[in-house]
Amino acid sequence: MYAFEIERPSTIAAAVSALENDEAQALSGGQTLIPTLKARLAMPEKLISLTAIPEMQGICTNDAGQICIGGATTHAAVANGVGQFPGLAALASHIGDPAVRNRGTIGGSLANNDPSACYPAAALGSGAIIVTNAREIPADDYFQGMFETALDDGEIIIEVRFPVPExxxxxxxxxxxxxxxxxxxxxxxxxxxxxxxxxxxxxxxxxxxxxxxxxxxxxxxxxxxxxxxxxxxxxxxxxxxxxxxxxxxxxxxxxxxxxxxx
Missing domain, CATH: 3.30.390.50 (CO dehydrogenase flavoprotein, C-terminal domain)
Structure with a gap:
């Protein structure tokens, strides 16, 4: 590992402002980013942790009947918190191992868009909406290739809205x-x-x-x-x-x- 700074903003606005620094990179669960840093495949000078933002955590249901999951919500929380969507709960419960499920986040997984990750299949298969600090992106428009998404620089996933299937x-x-x-x-x-x-x-x-x-x-x-x-x-x-x-x-x-x- 190498020396870097880390900030833990408590609001979405503060996180977005911090990411305006060209040398900063967002950090969510860190399940992909930390190994990348250890291997020095990426070397940002500053990490902006998204795990201390209450607005980006938790699960609720909106007026349209969609399940709304905060971008910093862990896989374990999804597995235990979406009983009305058992297909999604089961998917989350089998991601990695317990350590990964208790650290990794849905927003981090979707932002990384690993070609073998599970959440992209759930989002695209459900027709989910990826909500960022700037806009709402339908899953059909969000995924754009291996490790490629519609996210712009400095844009972060704050919520994912899942329609509930039959x-x-x-x-x-x-x-x-x-x-x-x-x-x-x-x-x-x-x-x-x-x-x-x-x-x-x-x-x-x-x-x-x-x-x-x-x-x-x-x-x-x-x-x-x-x-x-x-x-x-x-x-x-x-x-x-x-x-x-x-x-x-x-x-x-x-x-x-x-x-x-x-």
């Missing part, structure tokens, strides 16, 4: 060492249609599997996916699985999610 489930094929998803599929059925989001598989990061959505809108059953597949082109390939293997897992995990969602 049924939903997330299934992931776990990479044992990291607990990230080798492939994960989030399926959510709403009154106006089905959404399917896949993480861990694509070189472009999380994506919606629209062919599966079309089939599941006709019949919400695992058998509806028997006749469709997804191309291995553009899929990740590494020591844990080839592009073809990941393409196969996309359908398998999606079918499992449909079965579990019923």
């Amino acid at each position: 049924v939903a489930n997330y299934q992931k094929f776990v990479q044992p060492a990291s607990r990230f998803a080798l492939v994960g599929a989030f399926v959510a059925k709403f009154a106006d249609g089905v959404r399917v989001a896949v993480t861990g598989a694509s070189e472009e990061g999380v994506f919606r599997w629209t062919d599966a959505e079309t089939s599941l809108n006709q019949e919400f059953a695992a058998s509806a996916l028997d006749g469709i597949s997804i191309s291995a082109d553009g899929m990740l390939g590494d020591m844990h699985g080839s592009p073809e293997y990941r393409a196969h897992l996309v359908r398998v995990m999606t079918q499992r999610a449909v079965i579990a969602a019923k």
Whole structure:
């Protein structure tokens, strides 16, 4: 590690002001950033911790019936606090290990947009709204590729609003060492249609599997996916699985999610 300064503002306005410094970087749970600093892959002079801002913590339901989760809310708090959305609660309860779940935050995960992270699949699969200090961004517009998002410099996630589906489930094929998803599929059925989001598989990061959505809108059953597949082109390939293997897992995990969602 190297020497740096750290600030812990207590308001969103103070945090945004502190991040106007070009040498400052936001720090939420630190599950990705701290290892990055240790490896000196990034060396900001100042870290702005977002964990002491009450406005960015906690879970509530708004007048539209959406579940509103503060950006600095931990995975453990989400797992225990969204009983009306069991698919999301179960997803949060299986992120990493207890140490990760008690430090990592939903805002930090979505801001980092790791291509194998679980929350991006939940946000995209639910049609969530990512609320920043400056605007509201629909999930369909927010995710823009591997580690890429619509966030501007100095923009922070203060809240995530999840519509509550009729049924939903997330299934992931776990990479044992990291607990990230080798492939994960989030399926959510709403009154106006089905959404399917896949993480861990694509070189472009999380994506919606629209062919599966079309089939599941006709019949919400695992058998509806028997006749469709997804191309291995553009899929990740590494020591844990080839592009073809990941393409196969996309359908398998999606079918499992449909079965579990019923």
